Amino acid sequence: MLRDIRNNYHKFELKEDSLTNNPIDFFRNWMDDAIRYEVKEPTAMILATSTSGQPDARVVLLKEVRDGGFVFYTNYMGQKGLQLSVNPKVALTFFWIELERQVRIKGEVQKIGEQESTDYFATRPRDSQLGAWASKQSKEIESREGLEQQYEEFERRFEGEQIRRPDHWGGYLVVPYEIEFWQGRPNRLHDRIRYKLHKGNWNYARLQP
Incomplete structure (x- = not known):
């Protein structure tokens, strides 16, 4: 039964002298540890947003x-982008089960510069660049075939050309x-x-589990 599923964690410890x-x-x-120990999807994080008191979360x-x-x-x-435009306060969660570690972050987002977003967009695989154009993120669509047709339309539109970054796509910085x-x-x-930020300085405390 679900209530009987449990693990006893024991791999590492967190001491103040390592901070x-x-x-x-x-x-x-x-993060370096997560990559070195070959954690699956080490950069995956849950992003939680909230408007009107209702939390929303996604990876x-x-x-x-x-x-x-x-x-x-x-x-x-998309839905998250529209939510962030109303309330910039967010929470991030990383969970690296292979290391028995979790990181929780609270902060506020701000858009990064357009040139930074453009530079990063240029490094993405071409298929991902086309996907950014093809998907009207979070909007309803009648079928998978309709989505694939939208992708094919942009594939034809940009055939033989460099794909520019769409204005509706870019980066955010979470300031913790x-x-x-x-x-x-x-x-x-x-x-x-x-750790909590107070008047420009970080202070830390140990919490009970």
């Missing part, structure tokens, strides 16, 4: 970690003000370290 002054630097260390891919925060790309006119690192431990006595 960095800036949690983004510590996140980079954990997106992290594309860059910079000193100011975390970058992802999407359709500005709270980051929590969770390390699974035996007997459900997990390690939790939470």
Whole structure:
């Protein structure tokens, strides 16, 4: 039964002497671990948004970690993009089961520069570039065939040409003000370290599990 499914975590521990002054630097260390240990989809993160008090969540891919925060790309006119235009406050969650680790991030989004979005779009596979044009993200469509027809129309439109970035597609930077690192431990006595930004400085505390 579902209630009988459980694991006792024991692989690693999270000690204060391993921490960095800036949690983004510590996140980079954990991301490096996730890649080194060949975690499946290490950059996959749950992005939670909220408007009118109703949370909404989906998985997106992290594309860059910079000193100011975390970058992802999407359709500005899709459901998440429209939600972000109303309420820029978001939450991110990473879960790396192979390492028994979780990271939770709270912050606010801001659009990155158009040239940055254009530069990144140019690095995407051509099929993904066409998909950004073909999909009216989150809008209803009658059939899969209709979606494939839209894709084929843009394939013909851009045949033999470089595909430019559509205006409705680009990047966001999540600027964090709270980051929590969770390390699974035996007997459900997990390690939790939470950083909070206060007047430009990061302070951390250990939380009970």
